[in-house]
């Protein structure tokens with residue numbers, strides 16, 4: 001069963017010119033990039049996107065990081081896309097990723113548990129929420145749609 005997930009290259013990933021390498025990994029891993037957009041988040045939008053973390057000690061710093069430059073958001077599609085993308089990006093803490101998952105995307109371009117370069121939805125519910133957060137209602141979009 002094909003599935004969609006929301007992938008994001010965070011400000012440090014974009015400014016560090018990791019986009020092309022990350023896209024190569026995405027396509028080599030059998031994902032289709034259904035849609036993509038470069039977006040500059042403001043504090044309000046970043047806070048809304050990460051609302052579930054609003055009580056955490058790192059929240060203010062996270063919002064600052066996520067608004068420090070544009071991000072690239074993508075809808076990725078393939079069978080089992082949500083868990084497949086999570087495995088490819090590796091653990092949240094990029095320092096850990098460099099040790100336990102050296103081939104992961106976060107090992108390649110992340111720095112620590114905050115500046116971890118990429119994001120992936122963690123469940124079907126968050127994938128649906130995050131995709132509509134950036135792209136609106138795209139559930140019926142596909143290549144076979146007759147205009």
Ligand code: CMP
Nearest residue numbers: 053058062092113114115116118119120
């Ligand atoms: P992400 O997977 O996008 O989801 C929540 C984000 O919060 C996470 O990546 C990190 O950027 C950030 N984050 C998670 N845990 C911590 C932490 N312990 N310290 C700082 N930032 C964190």
